[in-house]
Amino acid sequence: MKTTAPSLTIRRSSERGHADHGWLDSHHTFSFANYYDPEHMGFRSLRVINEDRVAPHGGFPEHPHRDMEIFSYVVAGRLAHRDSMGHRRELEPGEIQLMSAGRGVTHSEFNPSASEAAHFLQIWIQPRQRGLEPRYTEWKPEPARESEAKVLLISPDGRDGSATIAQDAEVYRLRLTPGATVSHRLADGRGAWIQVIAGVLEAGGATLHPGDGASTESAGTLDFTAGGETVEALLFDLG
Template sequence: MKTSTPALSIRLAGERGHADHGWLDSRHTFSFADYHDPAQMGFRTLRVINDDRVAAGRGFGLHPHRDMEIFSYMLEGQLQHEDSLGNGRTLSPGQVQLMSAGSGVRHSEFNPSSDEPTHFLQVWIHPRERGLSPSYTEWHPSPEHTESPKVLIISPDGHEGSATIHQDVDIYRLRLGEGQSASHQLPAGHGLWLQVAAGSIRVNGTPLAVGDGVSSEDAGLFTMTADAPAEALLFDFA
């Protein structure tokens, strides 16, 4: 019996929204702030993927959030986080911070370097319920994760040492060398989003460049192969 290949919907990097504030250069996969496209309001409970570059010594001042799961995935430089829950952290490449804003929290994000820019992905996901108690969690790669092609970084129950999110989604970091592959089996009823953070990847043979995203609502096997050293986030929404 022949198995059909899952259908893919591609969101090209060059079609994203763009805001250049001088100190902040941001690319918006979905509608955000002054960028609005009714056809790009998110995917399932995924609401925001912002590809942010922050100049040295600059950042986002203290500001509020509520009823949103917000995580940052570091790509280059450092990011200093402080919030009204009393957390204060400085993140480095490959690390994740996840804040559940819940009933309300205030936080700031700042590039502490005097000369190096910071590059990170900030992702917003709707929680499964409103009014939760605010919380904060992190994921740091262990030595065995450094070169692992696929590792779980965020999940609803924190298994495998992942950060904990209040939504039915498993999120994986892919880190592939040239020619290296990783696979993911998407169950029936689930939805997949993959965001290329660095390099270039083919998903079931379809080429994607840095900044591209791809989604699918079809169950099946997804094979990701790097044409050049690559990094990506893979979301499996139940």
């Protein structure tokens, strides 16, 4: 990263909360359930980043949500989603489903495999207002864009085929081959969070490993460079 670029505040993987329920192994970037850290309650509208590994045939039974934008990004294995709006879907690696809970929905998420663990990130973003109409959207990678370094997954206007969110939030998938660099311009008044999923990422003079997160609220150009292996990460640009 250039010396004039924003500096980053690092949240290391080892600092996250952890819960092991046998069928579920979960790491919490921010306070969640029985894990409470008053210094890490979220970042702007971003409230939850849970990295979950679900054992074969394990999962979350039907439960309610309201007034939250919830999406899952599948890293490995498969994730079966069902909700009270009538959606039934099995997600594969690189795909997301975004559920706007609005004034209330119920849903379940299960690992349908009998032999393979499901690895995914579950992310909650606070909506722009309460009591919205519940809705569901999806995103899956187009084969022609699989090799792109930065792809828009989620946006408030659904542009470029992205899933639509009820918040001033843009979410990008970064996928960098070894040594590759990608940039992102952060405008005045906005904040950025980067969450590394795989590989080693150089950013802001820091080295980020899988599970690490980093944030900035300073405008400028963010440059991200992959180390000696392919990097996969999610980048949040938040109003």
